[in-house]
Amino acid sequence: MEFKGLTYFLAVAEELHFGRAAARLDMAQPPLSRQIASLEAELGVQLFDRSRSQIRLTQAGEVFRDHARDILERLDAARRDTRAVGLGGAGRLRIAFVGSASHGVLPTLIKSFRSFYPDVELALSAMNNAELHRALISREIDIAVARPELVDDEFRRELLCHERLILALPDNSPLASLSKIRLADLAAQTFVLYPRRPRPSYADVILGLCQRAGFTPAKLELTQDFQSAISLVSVGVGVSVVPESVARTQRPGVIYRDYEGENPGTALTVHARLDNRAPQVVNFLEITRKFARNPLRPPAGGDRP
Amino acid sequence: MEFKGLTYFLAVAEELHFGRAAARLDMAQPPLSRQIASLEAELGVQLFDRSRSQIRLTQAGEVFRDHARDILERLDAARRDTRAVGLGGAGRLRIAFVGSASHGVLPTLIKSFRSFYPDVELALSAMNNAELHRALISREIDIAVARPELVDDEFRRELLCHERLILALPDNSPLASLSKIRLADLAAQTFVLYPRRPRPSYADVILGLCQRAGFTPAKLELTQDFQSAISLVSVGVGVSVVPESVARTQRPGVIYRDYEGENPGTALTVHARLDNRAPQVVNFLEITRKFARNPLRPPAGGDRP
């Protein structure tokens, strides 16, 4: 038994006339009669009552007709759903990102993706760079938004944005009253940096800056992630050096200040496995690329691929 | 796309290995690979991720797998249900009967059928003979249990039972005290007979009896059906002549008495259209035949056809 047989059967069941059904199916009557006969033979059951001029469905035929309609509808649904997921219009995308990306362009990028692909379910989570790397390798996630970029030739990369570094100071710090702050002015401060593991990490980038500015911080406090570092700053433990975008969201107890001197900045990069050709991933990277080109005016609706 | 393709796809989706899946399907690997490829081409979507040694389902593949399982299960259900109805083990049977059959062997026959075919839904209704005839012709019912038999060469017949006639008298009738009652003793009574239309009917059979017993009833009251006739007897309107089996169910105000003289009896006959080969009908007639042969010991379970 095949779908074609069900379609043929339904045509006859609806027309109650082999000739008309054959015409509707755009085929000759004899093969149609044979198909129905073989269907009946396979089921071991009469589907039509041919005893009179006008053929009729038997009870069994009515039951089979209802099932056949249901099955063909479900086949259609299977096609639609599978195509939608296979072409990226639906499905699931697992995205993880570093904590310091929560307040910059990433939320806007994600909103943009959602507006293009509203039926793709997004699973979002925050991790540090090391966890991002591991999760991407193990395929626990599809997309990793990392800072700095993850080094692995299994990965495909799209630069999302590059931003300057700024200082995060406790709001009661005497440094806040200075008109200009140089890195060297911070030599006596406790530096709150992250992540604690694995080293070398973003923390070492900052320590390198200090070194080249001619000092080593008086004291170093390492936290697991960006959020913890800002929390320590807010309660006066020390100062930190963070991406500029985090200043957008003010936080009680913390003020942000520019500084003079070397500022290598920091880049937020979107990663996916090279071998992950899932359309949801391809589409996300595509939107990321357009977005990075002009983050203030994200690609408008309508040129959806 | 065909059921075979779904089966093939499921095998590969479950084994995640074309070779093993082909072995399980008892076929060679190349045609299996081709079938899957053509499935993917038809859907325009990758179902498997072949980028690494161990193949995997894509998201679209997972969606399609779930749908495919569902569809194949439903196909199975369609086969089962259709066969059950087509072989008479399930479905619907519409039976109508004359009112005077409600209390004799018919209920037992129906119980017997139900015990053989518990999944056949019975639609029961009461009609007079004329309505039975019309309903059977117009296919509103499948089985007609009539008294006397319906004359139509479109019908197949099975005699269900033959029973003697007895008198139905109001319980306060002076006739009840006679040790023997002859029909002629009733000459002065009002006869309550049925059905009113169409004539000639069962009523005329009884009137013929009276004629041959040498009298014409003093008064005649015609009712639409058996139940109405007994009701009139119960309130003292007159006497009636009814099938013996109705005496089994006593009714307030009515007593039943044998009479002396000609007693042609009356037969209850089961009818179906000759062209109605529905297995439910065939089975019902089959059981009727066995049942009529020995109504006290209906065919035991186990020799179900």
Next chain:
DNA sequence: TAAAAATACTCCATAGGTATTTTAT
């Protein structure tokens, strides 16, 4: 290098077409 999937090609089963017969009204 080995294992597995894809491709090349060949064959045959079967679906579909045309012509005709059977059946039912």
Next chain:
DNA sequence: ATAAAATACCTATGGAGTATTTTTA
């Protein structure tokens, strides 16, 4: 006698087999 379904017979598409190549770890 007519309309419709069933049957007979033929053709061709495509599904499955074997042999081989390509690909990936």
